[in-house]
Amino acid sequence: MPSLKIKSSRNIPEKILKTAIHLFTNRGYFSTSVSDIVRESGVSTGSIYHHFGDKEGIARALFEMLVLRMENAFDDIERQHDTAQARCRAVIKLLFQITEEEPEVMTYMLFVKHEEFMLGTAPICSSKPFRQMREMVAEGMDSGEVRPMDPMVAAASIFGGALRMISMRLDGILQQPLTEYLDELWSSAWRSVCQ
Amino acid sequence: MPSLKIKSSRNIPEKILKTAIHLFTNRGYFSTSVSDIVRESGVSTGSIYHHFGDKEGIARALFEMLVLRMENAFDDIERQHDTAQARCRAVIKLLFQITEEEPEVMTYMLFVKHEEFMLGTAPICSSKPFRQMREMVAEGMDSGEVRPMDPMVAAASIFGGALRMISMRLDGILQQPLTEYLDELWSSAWRSVCQ
DNA sequence: GTCTATATCCAGATAGAC
DNA sequence: GTCTATCTGGATATAGAC
Numbered sequence: 001m002p003s004l005k006i007k008s009s010r011n012i013p014e015k016i017l018k019t020a021i022h023l024f025t026n027r028g029y030f031s032t033s034v035s036d037i038v039r040e041s042g043v044s045t046g047s048i049y050h051h052f053g054d055k056e057g058i059a060r061a062l063f064e065m066l067v068l069r070m071e072n073a074f075d076d077i078e079r080q081h082d083t084a085q086a087r088c089r090a091v092i093k094l095l096f097q098i099t100e101e102e103p104e105v106m107t108y109m110l111f112v113k114h115e116e117f118m119l120g121t122a123p124i125c126s127s128k129p130f131r132q133m134r135e136m137v138a139e140g141m142d143s144g145e146v147r148p149m150d151p152m153v154a155a156a157s158i159f160g161g162a163l164r165m166i167s168m169r170l171d172g173i174l175q176q177p178l179t180e181y182l183d184e185l186w187s188s189a190w191r192s193v194c195q
Numbered sequence: 196m197p198s199l200k201i202k203s204s205r206n207i208p209e210k211i212l213k214t215a216i217h218l219f220t221n222r223g224y225f226s227t228s229v230s231d232i233v234r235e236s237g238v239s240t241g242s243i244y245h246h247f248g249d250k251e252g253i254a255r256a257l258f259e260m261l262v263l264r265m266e267n268a269f270d271d272i273e274r275q276h277d278t279a280q281a282r283c284r285a286v287i288k289l290l291f292q293i294t295e296e297e298p299e300v301m302t303y304m305l306f307v308k309h310e311e312f313m314l315g316t317a318p319i320c321s322s323k324p325f326r327q328m329r330e331m332v333a334e335g336m337d338s339g340e341v342r343p344m345d346p347m348v349a350a351a352s353i354f355g356g357a358l359r360m361i362s363m364r365l366d367g368i369l370q371q372p373l374t375e376y377l378d379e380l381w382s383s384a385w386r387s388v389c390q
Numbered sequence: 391g392t393c394t395a396t397a398t399c400c401a402g403a404t405a406g407a408c
Numbered sequence: 409g410t411c412t413a414t415c416t417g418g419a420t421a422t423a424g425a426c
Contacts, residue, residue, distance in 0.1 A: 033418080034421085043393095044393045045393085046394075049422080055419095055420070123366040125366055149379055152376070153379050155359075156357075157380070160357070160359035161355035161356070164354065165347070165348070165355075173318075189387065207409085228400080228402080229402065239411045240402095241405095
């Protein structure tokens, strides 16, 4: 499984991105000024604009990078498992792990309203990783693992609980690491759609 | 069931709030200037600051009003139904109705990151309506309607799918009104936690 | 490629007449 | 209570040396 970590080498674009995701997720995009990024990263204004064009460019680069990594991770899951049940469980397990290991990555992917500052961007649930998740469920219905029902309802039922748990964990409402809830949550999720 | 509609009388604070929720949910809080509110509402800068103190005050008034209405609606549900099953279903039905009838209200309640501009505010899932939802599930576990399990996992399992459907509907991914999915979604949700 | 210094603009907020 | 006119700070972005 490829790490989703932002590589922490000393090169400048990566320093900028690391600082940006930290500030964007903790204070919010609009409450973070370029000067804040300059101060926290130690990189100059000029370099930032040289590499990313403008502030929105930083957000865009970050988003594209993280979505791509997520796509690749889901592709791996599809290769390593061949039932809908195993794939969906692996997706949830991965999402839980990322939430624990890199909460800012998960926050930026799921709970930042990108459309507000990245104009013309589709909402996150239209993105490829989300489509992959729905596709896994739809294939499970074709194969008979999942009972016949509306595909959107099925996808929401399988993944909805997990996404709620992630949200609550990131908001500090759950004390235990998500991985400790995995088995119980998965068994509930699967009961909701299995034959 | 009390309407959650913002009363559209001609008094000035209400005009301001109506315009504000529209702009905040469509463009975002930070991309909405007070001048935008002035232009769209026809109310002057001076009046806005007179009534709400500052821009954040508008957001705060809106939030408190909507949370209170939601609390009251949930109180009604608790009075009108006496099983966890009936209560949880009624909550989902209500949320679906509000999403269809007043999408901006639902967007502002659920998908706006209030912490970013209302400093010191707890995340929405710590708010009373969310606690009421979790409480309904916990009571169902005490009474034996819901099988024994972690209460947070149970709540996430029951309401997670519905919240996903709301999110997808507000993002334009679902073509049908949510009310048409209610029966199928509820049957999946309840299967995940029932005995 | 990286930096410092600076220009420009527009946001939030206020003053004070009516 | 409502309005218009105005102030001020800080934000994004650029210029140009090194």
